[in-house]
Amino acid sequence: MTIVKIIYWLCLVTVFYTYIGYGIVLYIAVCIKRILKGSPQKPTLSSDELLPEVTLVVCAYNEQDVVEMKMNNIRLTDYPKEKLHVMWVTDGSNDNTNALLAEYPEVEIKFTPERRGKTAAVNRAMQMAETSIVVMTDANTMINDGAIREIVRLFQDPTVGCVAGEKRVAARKEGQIAAEGEGLYWKYESTLKRLDYELYSTMGAAGELCALRKELYSPIPEDSLLDDFIISMKLVIRGYRIAYTSDAYALEYGSADIKEEAKRKRRIAAGGLQSIWRLRTLLNPLKHPVATFQYVSHRVLRWSITPIALFALIPLNVMLVMAKSGMTYNIIGLMQIMFYLSAYIGYQMEQKGRKSKLFFVAYYFLFMNINVFRGMVYLCKNKTGIWEKARRG
Numbered sequence: 001m002t003i004v005k006i007i008y009w010l011c012l013v014t015v016f017y018t019y020i021g022y023g024i025v026l027y028i029a030v031c032i033k034r035i036l037k038g039s040p041q042k043p044t045l046s047s048d049e050l051l052p053e054v055t056l057v058v059c060a061y062n063e064q065d066v067v068e069m070k071m072n073n074i075r076l077t078d079y080p081k082e083k084l085h086v087m088w089v090t091d092g093s094n095d096n097t098n099a100l101l102a103e104y105p106e107v108e109i110k111f112t113p114e115r116r117g118k119t120a121a122v123n124r125a126m127q128m129a130e131t132s133i134v135v136m137t138d139a140n141t142m143i144n145d146g147a148i149r150e151i152v153r154l155f156q157d158p159t160v161g162c163v164a165g166e167k168r169v170a171a172r173k174e175g176q177i178a179a180e181g182e183g184l185y186w187k188y189e190s191t192l193k194r195l196d197y198e199l200y201s202t203m204g205a206a207g208e209l210c211a212l213r214k215e216l217y218s219p220i221p222e223d224s225l226l227d228d229f230i231i232s233m234k235l236v237i238r239g240y241r242i243a244y245t246s247d248a249y250a251l252e253y254g255s256a257d258i259k260e261e262a263k264r265k266r267r268i269a270a271g272g273l274q275s276i277w278r279l280r281t282l283l284n285p286l287k288h289p290v291a292t293f294q295y296v297s298h299r300v301l302r303w304s305i306t307p308i309a310l311f312a313l314i315p316l317n318v319m320l321v322m323a324k325s326g327m328t329y330n331i332i333g334l335m336q337i338m339f340y341l342s343a344y345i346g347y348q349m350e351q352k353g354r355k356s357k358l359f360f361v362a363y364y365f366l367f368m369n370i371n372v373f374r375g376m377v378y379l380c381k382n383k384t385g386i387w388e389k390a391r392r393g
Helices: 001-035 067-076 098-103 116-128 146-152 176-200 229-239 258-277 289-303 306-323 326-350 357-381
Strands: 054-059 082-091 107-110 133-137 161-168 209-213 241-253
Touching: 001 176, 001 306, 001 326, 054 116, 067 098, 067 306, 098 107, 107 116, 107 229, 116 133, 116 229, 133 146, 146 161, 161 176, 161 229, 161 289, 161 326, 176 241, 176 289, 176 357, 209 229, 209 241, 229 241, 229 258, 229 289, 258 289, 258 357, 306 326, 306 357, 326 357
Parallel strands: 054 082, 054 133, 082 107, 161 241
Antiparallel strands: 133 209, 161 209
C-alpha cells in the first residue's frame, strides 16, 4: 500500500496545485517582487501626433449577422481614425459578409474563396498588414473604446512582443448556465493572467483581443487549433513578454448551452495538447526558468497530467479505504463523494434549466476535465485548422 499512498498523494497535490496552489504561489511571488523591486512603472503614451499606425484585423467566416454591430463598435474606438487601418479577412465566406462590408469605405476586404481555417487567415493577414502593430479581434466580440490606445501604450515597453486584452463573457439572459459558467472561469483566469504578467509574462493571449509586433511574427502551421496561444507563446520562447491589461477588453456572449460549450472545450483541450508538443522547447527550465515555471503550472498541467490525476483519485481512494489505511483517507473519500454528488445535482439542474452556483461550480469543473479526454479524441480525428464554431447565446 505504500506505493498506492505515494501515487495517491502525488495525484492529490497535483490537482490542488493546478487549480488553487499555483494561484497562491503566484500571488506570494508577485508580492515578494513588489517588495524587492517596487510596483511596476506604467509606460505612458506620447501625443496623438506621435501615435503609430495600427492595423485592426478581423478574421471572419460567414459573419453576416454581426457585421453591422462589429463595425459600429470599431467606429466608436477613440484611436485616431487616420491611423487605424481596418482589415477583414473573410476566406471561404459564402454568405453576405463581403457585400455588407463593402458598404464601409474604411474596410479593406481580403477574401479568397477557399476556406482553410483561421490560422491560415491570420498568416495571410500578418503578411498583408503594413503597420508595425497589428491588433486582432473576433467578429462577434465587442471591444471597449479605449482598447487600442491602451494596447499601444503597453507596446512602449520594448520587451513586450504581444499584448493580451481581457476576455469578458456575458450571458444574453439570466439563467444561461453555460455562459455563466464560462464567465466565472474567465474571471478566475483573468486574475492569473494579470499576476503572471506582473511576475514575468502572461501565458498566452486570447484571440478575442490580442496584438503583435508585425516584425516579430512568423507563420505557424495551418492545422494549429489554438493559433492565438501558439503565436503569442512563440514570442515568449524568443525572449519577449506577453503584456496583459484589463483596460483593453473584448466582450462576447457565452455559449448558447452546455452542448455548444462542449464544442469549445474539446477544441481547446485538443489544441492544448497540440501546443504542448509544438512549444516543447519551453519545457526546458535551463533556457526559460521563470517562463517554464509559469507555463507548466498554468497551462501544461491542466491540459495533460491533472485531469488524469483527478480521476485516478477515485479508485486509489477506494483501495486505501478498503485497506483501512486511516481516517484521513476516509474523510477525503467522503469529500470526493460529496463533490461528485454535487456535480451530478448540478448536471441534473442544468438539464432542467435550473441553476445553483454551489452545484454548478462542481459540475462545470468536472465538465472541463472530462473534455480534456474528449479533446484527445478530437485531436486524433481533426487534421486541419478548421473547426465548427460554437453557437453563442
